[in-house]
Amino acid sequence: MKQKRFILPESEIPTQWYNVVADMTNKPMPMINPATKEPITAEDLYPLFAEECSRQEVNRTDAWIDIPEEVREKYAYYRCTPLVRAYSLEEALGTPAHIYFKNESVNPLGSHKLNSAIPQAYYCKQQGVTNVTTETGAGQWGAALAYSAKLFGLDCAIYQVKISYEQKPYRRIIMQVFDAQVTPSPSMSTRAGKDLLTADPNHQGSLGTAISEAVELAMMTPNCKYLLGSVLNHVCLHQTVIGLEAEKQMAMAGEYPDIVIGCFGGGSNFSGISMPFMRHNLKDGKHTRFIAAEPASCPKLTKGEFRYDFGDETGYTPLIPMFTLGHEFRPANIHAGGLRYHGAGAIVSQLVKDGLVEAVDIRQLDSFAAGQLFAKAEGIIPAPESCHAIAAAINEANKCKETGEEKVILFNLSGHGLVDMTAYDQYISGTLANTGD
């Protein structure tokens, strides 16, 4: 029997995260304080984020950061996640490529987001914080944080992008099962939300608007921190457990990836799967290609501009050096809610600028076609976000079919789509469109 799944023992859950910034020749430009125009320091971030997260955010020198033992214990609830050889998908495509995926969908909350929610909640608890708040799109991050907050006894308030709140009621309920307070954004509960709703009562929300509301709530609430699920360096750092495990698992399979692929919203799952392999490009002469798969309707990497921009719609955040569509960009209502973000994190933006990461854009219907093909072959219904990575992987596998090359393709299955079934319903009934592409 050919081995299909590769799993590490609990003892091999990584003990350190990998900070690629330390190994980058051209380091990302620093975040800028919009008032002073000075680079942001860790101390500048303390009012908003946990102190340890703030220090990780600006750490440009340490390639390895210890994972606290308490975090590893919680990681053990679902890690190591399986690396899977997609034999059935290869067969369905008739490709000579070897396709692997890292299955981050098998954790309790159904996506990779837990990898950062747990340490962020832990660091808050450790410094005596009692309340946390965040934004969420499709709800993967919100669900992960709601559970992580519960694990560490923190009260949790979540602003969910209104269109997703309505499209994906199951994720709202999941957050509520863990006692989180969930508010559709924009809402009347913050000044930012009020302003947006006054200007446009039908505002459907975006990650940018929900971030504004959550940041405002954190600033107004005693002993409350704001936690972000993507974009920032420390979030991408936590996600490197994905790639660090995958590296060992690929070795178990006796292979090394020629191509690494992740879907791309703000950069967390893409960075998680990519950066541990990127270090061998940077340091050991490897030539792996890295492909970020973004939606055609929100194409910051393929059609955006590289410049300083705000992380949120209102302009509460520091200025971030990023590929951006502009912080007031209103993405179309595609089902991949987690990819509806105007900008790319600083690390990936720099790597794209330097030609070390490629980007492709995927249309909504193509993403679901890829997702359904994958489901029929591998039995896992992927999240609409993950469908973008699958589509990009299939494109590369089809190129191998033409050239006859046995390339090794690794993609990150960032989450399952079991609470996104209305999207599949529209797709298979033919009522889904290439919205905004």
Place this chain on the structure above:
Amino acid sequence: MKQKRFILPESEIPTQWYNVVADMTNKPMPMINPATKEPITAEDLYPLFAEECSRQEVNRTDAWIDIPEEVREKYAYYRCTPLVRAYSLEEALGTPAHIYFKNESVNPLGSHKLNSAIPQAYYCKQQGVTNVTTETGAGQWGAALAYSAKLFGLDCAIYQVKISYEQKPYRRIIMQVFDAQVTPSPSMSTRAGKDLLTADPNHQGSLGTAISEAVELAMMTPNCKYLLGSVLNHVCLHQTVIGLEAEKQMAMAGEYPDIVIGCFGGGSNFSGISMPFMRHNLKDGKHTRFIAAEPASCPKLTKGEFRYDFGDETGYTPLIPMFTLGHEFRPANIHAGGLRYHGAGAIVSQLVKDGLVEAVDIRQLDSFAAGQLFAKAEGIIPAPESCHAIAAAINEANKCKETGEEKVILFNLSGHGLVDMTAYDQYISGTLANTGD
């Protein structure tokens, strides 16, 4: 770090299923042909079931049945499933008991049902069958079969209990993603369905009515077999992969269960976790207790009668020796759709009759309270069916708290509840009732 999850390597996926009937002193009485009053033979079942399944159904002598290599290959898509020590739940309860659960929710379709859907579809394919049909309640079995049929290139038609079809649209969509044809039952597409709807146009359906429709379709369609997801001996046989793995995993943890618990609809997941341990009671002098947890609104084991009864509402099936509420029993519309069945399979019925298996009934609100407590502790939102097993496990753990005993409790987490979130929505908003209890 205390080890939380125990996982076997792919090479240790069982090579044989365990047939407890061979080791039972009082064997279950045979199924009876209602026309001739004669015991059913394998050949009698060939028109309806795959031939190998028919032979397995009446096998009373072989304790071990080989798992085909092609089935093991598909099992490897998700097996071995984790055995988990529920440290957080123990802590939340303050119990000295050691609680373990076998996590069957981590497979692609979210429940244990795949363990039998794969071999049943395989055996059909092997003998040249082209079409399969079945019934489903909550949709766990239907989803598993839709995927398994796709794996082996079979056309698949599914009758879903109408109340579940309406309550749980996501599972209907999952089946459709795999190209299955899904019809709410009772329907006008069969004589059985027409008769039921004529008598009661508002008939909400039950597993019994949906079985009648599927059996009728199988009998009327060329080269079509009927596949059942529970109750029958061969289904319980296939599910023993759960307990066989769990036995090895408990040994990894250095423990052996004092109590084994499963929720109970027709008996498939309960038998799967229990029978491999039962063999040590039957043969090796062990004294493990086995507890079947059924809904208070459908209490065949605790309040039913032991007698011959039909497996379906219309009376198409052979007569089965079972604890039954009567084949015309109409269960209340509880959310645990998989437990809404009037009878218990022959093996478990005999074991209950002989005092080798205990049964408890759980009220709907108590099941969801247990489910939410478990979710907050372990991060996994359990299926409404599995909540019954959790409630029974918590009851036993609380008894240990009173007595101070460090009992080892093992329960089967048969599935996750991510597509049952409307039920949780009602529970946490206080609008759920103890329907029919």
